[in-house]
Amino acid sequence: MHGAPSVTYPVGRSRGATRILVVLWALGALCAGASCYLFDSAGWRHVLLVASVLFAGVAAGFGLRQEGVGVLHFDGLCWSLTGGPASRGVHAARASVALDFQSLMLLCLSEPGRARRWIWIEHRAMPERWRDLRRAVYSRAPSAASAAEPWRATAPADAP
Template identity: 45%
Template sequence: MHNAPSVVYPLGRSRFQAGVLLGLWLSGVVVLILWWRSAPGWDWRLGLGLAAVVAAGAAAAWGWKNSPVGQLRWDGQVWSWESQGYQAGTAARELTVALDFQRILLLRLENHDHATLWLWADRRAMPERWLDLRRAVYSRRKVWPDATPFDISLPAAVDTAAASSSSRLSS
């Protein structure tokens, strides 16, 4: 199997994410309206429901507006994230696909400190590199011989097994 090509892909605010958030928020508004129409009168529970729907809408809008914007880079071995906050690029420990809708990917990028970034990748951002990104996301990371730890403790395990079997034979 060939390795995936190096790729740099721009990521930003997702219209798909905005649509999902808006749809969920509108569902909450519809439920609140139906509850208000079926309730005998206004009481504190309706006020609390209204406050919850308004707060959820504000939180969704704030979260979408502050979504990470930058570039995801794959060099053939390591993923890195480059944005205004991380201009030099931050090497990531692991990239996983959380959702795959063929034209849109929700990616989970974890760095060495276990901080997680959730990123939406959209084919419309750069259609000519979309398949390269998909190949890189789903490819196995190439393990270089010098990347493995020097002491993997396998010989020690073999020696103790040999020692225990030789002690059983001598007794």
């Protein structure tokens, strides 16, 4: 079996991710409003509930504003991200899919010794490379043993 192709893909603000976030926030605000309406004891709990909904909306807005433009690259072994917020790049990372909506994916880039980065990737950013990106994201990382001795990768486990 061949490895996944190397791929370079643009990363930026995602309209699909923004829509999902707005819908989830609106549902939370609706539930908080219904809770305040249905339960009569207006006190500190209602104030706390409304404040938390407002805080979540403001935090989400700031998070969407800071989402920058960058380039995601897979070289066949590891992932890297250049550009983005405060030009803090990610090098030698592993990527895992958190959500997959076929034309919109949420990826988690984890680099040893650093915090995880969560990025949204959209099909519309570069449709001609989308399938290559999906193959690369879902491929297994090659191990050092299989790279040194390719015949071991296909031999049965009980073979001498």
